[in-house]
Amino acid sequence: xxxKTSAVTRRTVLAxxxxxxxxxxxxxxxxxxxxxAADDSLAKLLGGVKPHDGKVKIKLPQIAENGNTVPFxxxxxxxxxxxxxxxxxxxxAEGNPTPGVASFYxxxxxxxxxxxxxxxxxxQDVRAVALMSDGTAWQASQEVKVTIGGCGG
Amino acid sequence: MPTPRVKMPATAAKGEVFEVKTTIDHDxxxxxxxxxxxxxxxxxxxxxxxxxxxxxxxxxxxxxAAISANPYCSFFLTATESGTVEFKWQDDDGSVxxxxxxxxxx
Numbered sequence: 001x002x003x004k005t006s007a008v009t010r011r012t013v014l015a016x017x018x019x020x021x022x023x024x025x026x027x028x029x030x031x032x033x034x035x036x037a038a039d040d041s042l043a044k045l046l047g048g049v050k051p052h053d054g055k056v057k058i059k060l061p062q063i064a065e066n067g068n069t070v071p072f073x074x075x076x077x078x079x080x081x082x083x084x085x086x087x088x089x090x091x092x093a094e095g096n097p098t099p100g101v102a103s104f105y106x107x108x109x110x111x112x113x114x115x116x117x118x119x120x121x122x123x124q125d126v127r128a129v130a131l132m133s134d135g136t137a138w139q140a141s142q143e144v145k146v147t148i149g150g151c152g153g
Numbered sequence: 154m155p156t157p158r159v160k161m162p163a164t165a166a167k168g169e170v171f172e173v174k175t176t177i178d179h180d181x182x183x184x185x186x187x188x189x190x191x192x193x194x195x196x197x198x199x200x201x202x203x204x205x206x207x208x209x210x211x212x213x214x215x216x217x218a219a220i221s222a223n224p225y226c227s228f229f230l231t232a233t234e235s236g237t238v239e240f241k242w243q244d245d246d247g248s249v250x251x252x253x254x255x256x257x258x259x
Contacts, residue, residue, distance in 0.1 A: 068221060068222070069221045069222075070221075080231070093219055096219050097185055098217065098218065098219070100217035100219065101217055101219040101220065102214055102215065102216050102217060102219075102220060103214065103215040104212070104213075104214045104228070105212070105213040105214065105215075106212060107210065107211050107212065109211055109212075109229075109230050109231045109233070110170055110171075110212075110228060110229030110230040110231050111170055111229045113228065113229060114214075114226070114227070114228045115225075115226070115227045115228075116220065116221075116224065116225060116226050116227075117220070117221040117224070117225055118219050118220055118221055119183065119218075119219050119220070119221055120219075150221075151183065151185045151186075
């Protein structure tokens with residue numbers, strides 16, 4: 001009786017592990033396919049510079065009812081002088097059909113801030129990366145929950 | 154023909170940082186949509202936006218299909234010299250839409 005119970009338990013556990021392993025083997029590919037595409041497109045834009053977390057703030061709604069117009073503002077903690085300024089800000093949406101949203105190129109003028117409106121196809125992470133005049137790159141990301149996707153159908 | 158609109162001050166004190174708000178009416182057709190017969194609608198977006206002050210580039214942007222229709226873009230400039238700020242939007246089909254605004258810096 002006790003052996004039978006343990007056998008069933010063992011089988012159940014093994015089946016569970018098997019299913020879990022199968023799910024894990026597939027899941028990361030699906031979950032990261034878009035993130036990898038976003039990483040690739042950013043790597044090209046940054047020319048191999050690895051971004052650190054910090055200095056960049058991305059302002060986005062937490063919930064976007066309409067994915068067709070999602071306002072965003074990117075601000076970078078940096079002066080805008082000849083000696084030190086933000087050269088570029090790149091925005092990517094990790095869950096859109098193509099990750100690129102916009103690239104903004106600055107000169108030492110004004111302040112390190114830009115606002116626009118973008119389309120988001122589904123709930124996803126939006127990432128902003130700033131490339132500074134000293135060659136370093138900084139990033140921030142935020143999730144936006146999208147109620148109605150903005151990629152048409 | 155899309156109509157560009159720009160809002161920025163006509164006068165500014167030297168060294169003052171001011172905001173520039175721009176928009177242009179354009180469908181920004183993403184290329185992802187299909188018409189009622191199920192055929193894909195070809196992509197037609199404004200892919201480049203350039204701002205110059207007296208001919209010198211001060212701000213530039215590359216836009217992808219993820220930019221919303223009637224693209225709105227706001228950014229900041231420092232008042233350094235009087236002159237003309239020119240704005241140019243470049244369409245996928247090669248058309249360029251432009252407008253300009255004078256600024257007097259004192």
